[in-house]
Amino acid sequence: MVLTGSGTEGKRSRPHKKHHRRDPAEMKPGLAARQAAARLLSAVTESRASLDGLLDATGGNPAFTGLGDQDRLLVRAILLSALRHLRVIDAFIDQLVDTPLPDGAKALRQVLRVGAAQILYLDIPDRAAVDLAVSQADADPRNRRFAGLVNALLRRMAREKETVLPEISAVTPDFPEWFESRLRRSYADEADAILSNLSQPPAIDLTVKTDAEGWAARLGGVVLPTGSVRIGRPEGPVSGFEGYDDGGWWVQDAAASLPAQMFSKLEGLEIADLCAAPGGKTAQLALAGARVTACDQSANRLERLRGNMARLGFDVATRLTRAQDLVAPDGFDGVLLDAPCSSTGTVRRHPDIFYTKGPDDIERLAQVQRDLLDHAAGLVRPQGELVFANCSIDPAEGEEMVAGFLADHPAWKIKPIDPARWPGLELAITKKGEIRTHPAMLANEDPRLAGLDGFYGVVLTRR
CATH class of the missing domain: 1.10.940.10 (NusB-like)
Incomplete structure (x- = not known):
């Protein structure tokens, strides 16, 4: 050789x-x-x-x-x-x-x-x-x-x-053929832009407790339509930035911050956050005044969540349990199910996904999500809201799976999201009132400041 x-x-x-x-x-x-x-x-x-x-x-x-x-x-x-x-x-x-x-x-x-x-x-x-x-x-x-x-x-x-x-x-494709073909089938008009943005390292987004404009000025960032602060790619660890030790903010992609914001009301309500670790959405719920029960099946990940809540100064209840095993006789005012998925919407920041997941995983995980959604629906009080979300960019794990749930559960319906709630993200609201983000959104002249993770979210209520 x-x-x-x-x-x-x-x-x-x-x-x-x-x-x-x-x-x-x-x-x-x-x-x-x-x-x-x-x-x-x-x-x-x-x-x-x-x-x-x-x-x-x-x-x-x-x-x-x-x-x-x-x-x-x-x-x-x-x-x-x-x-x-x-x-x-x-x-x-x-x-x-x-x-x-x-x-x-x-x-x-x-x-x-x-x-x-x-x-x-x-x-x-x-x-x-x-x-x-x-x-x-x-x-x-x-x-x-x-x-x-x-x-x-x-x-x-x-x-x-x-x-x-x-x-x-x-002449060398950046992505596996199965991924690109599924993407083009689902996003014919945006596919080229999505693929181009996926080749760029992502920015770092922060969810702040208060004063997004002030934090953007202090950290040299910009405020996004989600209320997040985007700071680009810092040289050192974010743990050394102003506000980290004091719990003024936490790292969370702007798209990942949307599901917790989709509830109509949170102040004083009992909310279950299923599959909660590492706790970004848990923190959002607590910040909005909810009484949160955070569940996760991994003891290590739940311990990490507890550490994050301690740093941020939030008091939440935690349960070490699989989401499908959670029992709550009195139910909850709201349930957030950010379900396990193929994570194909996050390949900008997690390029290992192409080597750890494949098309078979998409079909398998869509069934897992459906099972979790069926169980989560039974945890919601009669007038409550069920927010389902995941970070897959594939409709099989989002729109199509939820359509199957609604066909089998005629007592449930989609509660449409009002695009006016997120000026600048109107294109992320589907005709049915769901949220669908992808990496070609939030265009910016600087590619390091552009894009969003691929996320799907929907609010479900009883008729």
Whole structure:
């Protein structure tokens, strides 16, 4: 296996002395971060592990949680760039070798992917990315014999990226065929704009307790039609921003803030938030004056919700239970069901979804949502409201699923949303009065400030 057109450079192997090797993380700064990135990239692409779970600050993968703050930020940036552009990265790698990498060389490909993500998409010196990739290969017995190949391939990639990357990007699809075909079928007029925006890293939106204009001025952001404050992409962790420790705001995509705002009234009412963790919508409900019971089936996620409520200063009841097992003889004035879904509306911020979910999951999860909705309807008091929502962009998990529910439950109906409630988001209100957002909404000259997650929401009441 040699580099295409690389002469003998790709054939050299590095000599290795037979001596005790020190811990590689002690030998070279930054190596542990690259090793963690390769390990987690493998977990996503080969084992369909959720990136959110792997990068959880407390319960995440030890290779990540054991790093310092700056290295964690670097690992996150590498993984998001690698997953967002993985098809292009793989095509570039494959173009630089005259024979395909061996099927068994999965660990080698992850090293190359991590190096390529830095060279092609991150503001990291090419020399440092190459050097650390070679050290990473050299420290792994599975890859040690390929250290010369890693060196030659990534050095050539760095030299040729200005001309080759645009050529490969122009002919390599960014998204799986199943995703694009379903998207075009459902969003014929907006599909190209949606796909274009999905290729851009998302902004960071904040839900603020009060004074959105003031927080926008202090943090250098803008106020959105949802009332959220959008701050673009900060350099450091948001936990270091003014207002975080004081609980003045929390991170929540603008589209995700809509479902909790869809209730007609919340002050003083008893509201159940099913599938509540990590608690962004729970906090909104509490802020509006509701008496909230937050439920989740994951003890770790529920503990995270409790921590978030403590930071924000909200007092909510919590229940460790599956939503479909929740029993409430007296019912609730309102129920919010933000149901588990394929999350295809959030691929801008969660590009791992393309490697952890597929079309079969959409059909399976639509049935899960229907079962949850059937149960949630039984928890609502006669004059109450049931808000159903999820972050799938696929109508099979939204409009179509709800239409099936209404056909089987003639006592229920859609309570239409008034577009006047969200000036600037009128296009997100469907003819039936549902909410449907997608990444081509909220256009902005700066792509870093444009777009919304794909979200579906509907208010259901008894006739």
